[in-house]
Amino acid sequence: MKTLLKTTALGLTAMVMFAQCGPEKTEETTEEMVVEDAKTPTLTMVWETPATLTTCESVLYDKSSGNLYVSNIEGSPTEKDGKGSISIIDKNGTIVNQEWVTGLNAPKGMAISDGKLYVTDIDELVEIDLATAEITNKYPVEGAEFLNDADAHDGKIYFTDMNKGLVHVLDGGAVSTISEGNTSINGVAVASDGTIYGLDGSGLKMINADGSSSMINSTVTGGDGLIILGDGNYVASRWAGEIYFVSGDGETLMLDTKAEESNTADIGFIPEENLVLVPAFMKNKVVAYKLDY
Numbered sequence: 001m002k003t004l005l006k007t008t009a010l011g012l013t014a015m016v017m018f019a020q021c022g023p024e025k026t027e028e029t030t031e032e033m034v035v036e037d038a039k040t041p042t043l044t045m046v047w048e049t050p051a052t053l054t055t056c057e058s059v060l061y062d063k064s065s066g067n068l069y070v071s072n073i074e075g076s077p078t079e080k081d082g083k084g085s086i087s088i089i090d091k092n093g094t095i096v097n098q099e100w101v102t103g104l105n106a107p108k109g110m111a112i113s114d115g116k117l118y119v120t121d122i123d124e125l126v127e128i129d130l131a132t133a134e135i136t137n138k139y140p141v142e143g144a145e146f147l148n149d150a151d152a153h154d155g156k157i158y159f160t161d162m163n164k165g166l167v168h169v170l171d172g173g174a175v176s177t178i179s180e181g182n183t184s185i186n187g188v189a190v191a192s193d194g195t196i197y198g199l200d201g202s203g204l205k206m207i208n209a210d211g212s213s214s215m216i217n218s219t220v221t222g223g224d225g226l227i228i229l230g231d232g233n234y235v236a237s238r239w240a241g242e243i244y245f246v247s248g249d250g251e252t253l254m255l256d257t258k259a260e261e262s263n264t265a266d267i268g269f270i271p272e273e274n275l276v277l278v279p280a281f282m283k284n285k286v287v288a289y290k291l292d293y
Contacts, residue, residue: 199223
């Protein structure tokens with residue numbers, strides 16, 4: 001949208017150097033200035049996969065290979081039933097390998113570091129070799145109840161326990177807790193400078209070095225997936241079917257699929273294409289949307 005602002009300039013006529021000249025005159029001129037209004041962030045659907053990714057919870061883009069990894073719960077989100085899997089799709093939404101890794105329980109959030117894919121699986125963090133698709137390690141988390149989202153930074157894997165309100169980190173093969181008291185925390189993302197952000201029952205927050213938190217947005221509560229765009233801008237999803245653009249100016253609801261009962265779970269992102277990747281959970285598919293902001 002464009003707004004026209006009018007400005008008025010007063011031009012003085014040259015003085016006529018004759019004794020009989022009359023009083024000085026002025027002349028009004030009008031100019032138009034074009035001011036661009038702030039753009040409203042939008043999402044436009046680009047593609048969707050076939051509906052065979054059973055209970056897909058999370059999608060993660062691997063820039064080094066161009067692969068998109070999708071975690072499929074398939075069974076119960078809390079039971080160790082061995083039904084869970086990881087699929088691979090390409091950047092056009094084609095399913096490359098439906099059963100790249102099988103035998104998991106209820107895989108959810110994923111992160112990539114040093115040639116390994118890490119996925120939360122109820123009460124443990126599972127390590128998978130990207131080159132061979134072999135499970136190379138499992139890191140049990142004592143007392144864990146519902147491990148959920150994950151992200152990686154500088155060789156460390158950060159992940160959440162939604163039921164217990166905790167943020168954990170895997171560092172050097174050992175798991176420790178770095179933040180407590182984050183009610184129903186789900187989404188976690190780490191910025192390039194190492195700053196940790198989370199989505200919990202109170203909204204979007206920054207996790208401080210001492211484990212405390214600073215609130216960024218208290219409207220988008222109970223969020224699921226989180227994308228850090230930079231310059232104070234974020235994209236956050238709510239599982240029920242909402243995706244928001246969050247900035248210092250507030251939040252904009254860009255997508256609402258609740259009426260269609262199409263969930264918006266742990267979203268991923270392809271930065272070079274500005275594509276937001278949405279696992280639609282019970283609809284058993286991933287949908288890609290072009291982000292314009």
